[in-house]
Amino acid sequence: MTEYVIIGDGISGSSAAETLREEDPESSITVITDEGEALYNRILIKEHAKGKLPEAPISIHEEDWYEERDIELSLNTHVTGVDTDEKVVHTHEGDEIGYDKLLIATGGTPTQLPVDGSDAEGIHHFWTFQDARKIRESAEEAEKGVIVGAGLLGIDFAAVCGAQGVEGKYLMRGDRWWRYALSGEGAEIMHEGMRDVGVEPVFDSGVDHFETDDDGQVVAAVDPNGDRYECDFAGVAIGLTFNTEYLGDIDLEQDNGIVVDQYMQTNLEDVYAAGDITRFYDVLLGEQAQNGSWGSAKEQGRIAGVNMAADDEAEEFEWVSSYSITHFDFPFLSFGHPTLGDDHAERKYSDTEWRRIAFKDGKVVGGVLIGDLAPQSKLKQLMREQRVVADQKEVLLEETVDLDDLAPPQEQ
Amino acid sequence: MATTTSTGRSLTLRRVDSVAPDATVRHIDQLDDRSLELFYAALEGGRRLTATGTDLEPGTVVVATGYYRVEAA
Structure with missing residues (x-):
């Protein structure tokens, strides 16, 4: 029976636990978190702070969710060290929890x-x-x-x-x-x-x-x-400091985050990472990247779970993230990596409508839409297809984007 | 009120001012891409919706530029 240990019960850790239980029904799964409550909806807590949303709908998992899936949940538990040679996690109460495969999903703390x-x-x-x-x-x-x-x-x-x-x-x-x-x-x-x-x-x-x-x-x-x-x-809110101090001096590759490949594998055997804490290889961008969106973290957790259970590089992480701001009368959506790339196009359409598209090597790698979000699905599609379109910015900046107006894709 | 269709069902979006403690609430960033597209198209209205599926269920409140309860039409 394989023993999995997940440090962190945010959306990436919880998603991994759920995936592992589905993929490996006979395994042992332990989730450790220093928080005092099980998974909640982190992107809704701002609505609670605004005074608009009661507490109850923000909770996602009650503790019996873990019991029903035979997942051991350790709340209020601080991990004080990880021994990757002995494959043991140490907690503040002196417990030693052995693992065959470890997932680090501890996110960050505001700086x-x-x-x-x-x-x-x-x-x-x-x-x-x-x-x-x-x-x-x-x-x-x-x-x-x-x-x-x-x-x-x-x-x-x-x-x-x-x-x-x-x-x-x-x-x-x-x-x-x-x-x-x-x-x-x-x-x-x-x-x-x-x-x-x-x-x-x-x-x-x-x-x-x-x-x-x-x-x-x-x-x-x-x-x-x-x-x-x-x-x-x-x-x-000037940024996050990633929670890696408990990892001590183990030889884990870090670069303002834990470096993982597209399979969520770190440089250490049987050690994976997922969620905000990763600097992952983005197959669409063609380089290491970071992302703090809910959907990205959830998918990274799922991918980690799939690959941990398979003990193989079974599925790679390929994701176009979205991040919305819903505080104002007009919608705002950022997707992919709007601050990266080597080229961009932008246009203002009205006092509440604006669009920016970021390109790298001629391909869409991200963007920001304010006011009119209608083009989002088409721009994300182009990003997934990795189609070279930077030479056709006018088509992409039309108020209504019609992909049929783009020149046919060239052989690449 | 905007209308969309989902796997044969008609759904409406009704703006609400408050949320009951037992409501299911989702942020717009939790919707899949297709649902997101349909959601905003329905909000803005006047757009023909040809998609067949969303991951929206009646009773769910979606947090977007306002709070919108998904209702069976």
Whole structure:
């Protein structure tokens, strides 16, 4: 009987456990998590923080889900070390759990701002359900908020401020939100969305330090220009630090994430990784990449499970990810790798509609659609087909994309 | 109210202001590509829907630019 151990009960770890049980019914499966609750819907916790969604629908698995599948779930359990020679996982309670195959799916922890006062009361990071509960509670009492981190995670804090009636200042280091993927025209649509919910973007700013009162509660953020923004609530989302410290000095290849191939295999025999923590080989991009979307993590877990059970390279990970922002009146969708590639095309269609397509070697590798998402399925199709189309940008920027207008694919 | 069809069934999307604790709720990023396409087409309305399948079930609330409950037409 093969013994599988999965560290992490997020969507990738849980997806792997479910797949392993289906693929290898007689096996032993153990899932270890340091959280105190079983799998929940991480992409819905922001709705709870906004005060719009009750807790119950966010839960995905009750503990009996694991019991029914004969999966051992260890909650509130910290892994303190992994011995890949002896094939043993050590926990904080001194337990040693042996494995034949190990999956690392521990994701990351929000990075703290390296400035004075960043650990004050009222300053929040957003990753777990428990974080969301605290943010909701804090935002409900707050009057003025400051948001730091001009990316896909930071904008959730802007939405929380907007939904909870907190007057927000969104302090951005550059001249626009998500400057790596959006030009000024695209970003301005998002800025208007923020203003519409009561959050004012502040450019060429950031945080030099936070001020606190005698009780350690944040009272203001001061930016590098010396401008002071009063706040009793702050949200910081400047990135993730991957949870690998417990792996110690084992010879696992890492490069700002655990390096895996398209089969979710690390460089160590019988050790796999899946989810946000991976730097995986993207067969569509032709290079290593990272992705933090729900769908990508779920699929990586499934692929890892398939290959672990097969003890072979049975199926490779090939996925076009999607990441939506649903906080405003207009839809926003990012797909694939919009910040990568060697070429791009973009167009603004109206005050709420904009499109960007990223290309690498002439092929679509990602994009951002704001306002009108109708072309998303066709652009994803082109990405999957790895068709060279960068020489036909006008067709792809038409308001209505018709793939029949593209020149026939050439032999490649 | 927008209408779409799913494996012979007609479904409607109704915008709701609140969600019951026992509701099944999915974020739009959890929908498969075909369902996502049909969902937005139905929301925007006026588009002919020719697809035959979605992974949407009546009673599910989908979180998009608003909350939309999937209902049998």
